[in-house]
Amino acid sequence: MKIKKVAIVGGTHGNENTGVFLVNKLKNALPEYKGLELKYLLANPMAIKNTRRFMDHDLNRSFGIKELQNIESSEYEFNRAKVINYKLGPKGDPKYDFIIDMHTTTSNKLGPKGDPKYDFIIDMHTTTSNMGVTFIFSALNKINLQLACFLSERNDSLNLYYHPPESKNADSDLPYLNSISPFGLPLEVGPVPNGLLRHDVIEMTEKTVRDTLEFITLLNNDSLPDFPDSLEIFQHMETILFPCDDDGNITAYIHKDLQDKDFCELKQGDPIFYTVDNKTIYFENEFPMYPVFVNEAAYYYQNIAFSLSKKISISTHLT
Numbered sequence: 542m543k544i545k546k547v548a549i550v551g552g553t554h555g556n557e558n559t560g561v562f563l564v565n566k567l568k569n570a571l572p573e574y575k576g577l578e579l580k581y582l583l584a585n586p587m588a589i590k591n592t593r594r595f596m597d598h599d600l601n602r603s604f605g606i607k608e609l610q611n612i613e614s615s616e617y618e619f620n621r622a623k624v625i626n627y628k629l630g631p632k633g634d635p636k637y638d639f640i641i642d643m644h645t646t647t648s649n650k651l652g653p654k655g656d657p658k659y660d661f662i663i664d665m666h667t668t669t670s671n672m673g674v675t676f677i678f679s680a681l682n683k684i685n686l687q688l689a690c691f692l693s694e695r696n697d698s699l700n701l702y703y704h705p706p707e708s709k710n711a712d713s714d715l716p717y718l719n720s721i722s723p724f725g726l727p728l729e730v731g732p733v734p735n736g737l738l739r740h741d742v743i744e745m746t747e748k749t750v751r752d753t754l755e756f757i758t759l760l761n762n763d764s765l766p767d768f769p770d771s772l773e774i775f776q777h778m779e780t781i782l783f784p785c786d787d788d789g790n791i792t793a794y795i796h797k798d799l800q801d802k803d804f805c806e807l808k809q810g811d812p813i814f815y816t817v818d819n820k821t822i823y824f825e826n827e828f829p830m831y832p833v834f835v836n837e838a839a840y841y842y843q844n845i846a847f848s849l850s851k852k853i854s855i856s857t858h859l860t
């Protein structure tokens with residue numbers, strides 16, 4: 542299998558400036574890479590201009606087939622999703638012939654439906670959580686596992702976060718930008734506050750993008766190195782909400798002992814929250830877990846405090 546066309550995307554969330562900065566830097570530095578055709582895209586220009594995560598709706602939750610086919614929707618991000626699906630995908634049958642780009646007000650005639658235009662999408666995100674470089678994947682396919690091995694060997698501190706679809710159905714539709722191409726790298730790098738640039742986070746992100754392009758060229762040339770037989774990953778288990786009162790106000794915040802402890806073992810009896818009346822809430826789970834997205838600013842509007850994952854070892858020998 543060959544991967545020839547790679548899209549490098551930043552600003553899917555308009556307040557994550559690292560990806561925006563790197564799209565603008567790399568499009569001049571890397572117009573192409575060892576025979577790969579690269580396309581650079583700022584996904585959400587209006588949100589970038591306003592340093593907001595999104596204007597009307599989270600763009601990275603707008604790529605479900607249902608949203609892409611809904612011609613009635615007027616939200617900015619639903620339009621962006623259709624335009625990006627036209628440029629990089631398409632995923633599914635768009636069910637329309639023209640798409641007006643609300644941003645440029647140009648009309649795009651859709652070409653014949655067929656294979657997606659881009660084989661691989663690198664979508665650069667940042668997080669306010671202390672997650673280092675994290676590769677998030679929702680399928681345990683051969684390419685993802687090979688890429689996970691390759692990136693792990695290049696970066697000792699890389700974290701692999703497996704977030705399977707909520708539905709048991711393996712083909713269940715996902716709403717993420719990455720879902721419109723067959724393969725991709727959704728990347729989270731942090732900690733960095735929203736709206737600013739941090740040298741170390743930019744450096745880690747750029748290195749991972751370059752390593753991924755190197756991986757693709759080696760894959761295309763059948764010259765990937767041998768990989769270990771197994772790989773340690775963190776599998777998403779559940780989402781933990783902040784304690785709230787009857788009016789929905791948060792009544793406890795992340796305990797200082799849990800802050801910045803993403804991917805660190807969390808045992809029964811460890812502090813997790815500190816309440817308005819100065820009490821500590823402890824972790825009650827009988828088995829150790831590993832917290833992820835601890836105190837992520839973008840999830841406060843949903844009252845999400847952190848996620849829990851378990852560390853598992855998986856075989857890399859998939860066909």
Ligand SMILES: [Zn+2]
Pocket residue numbers: 553554557666667
């Ligand atoms: Zn993001």
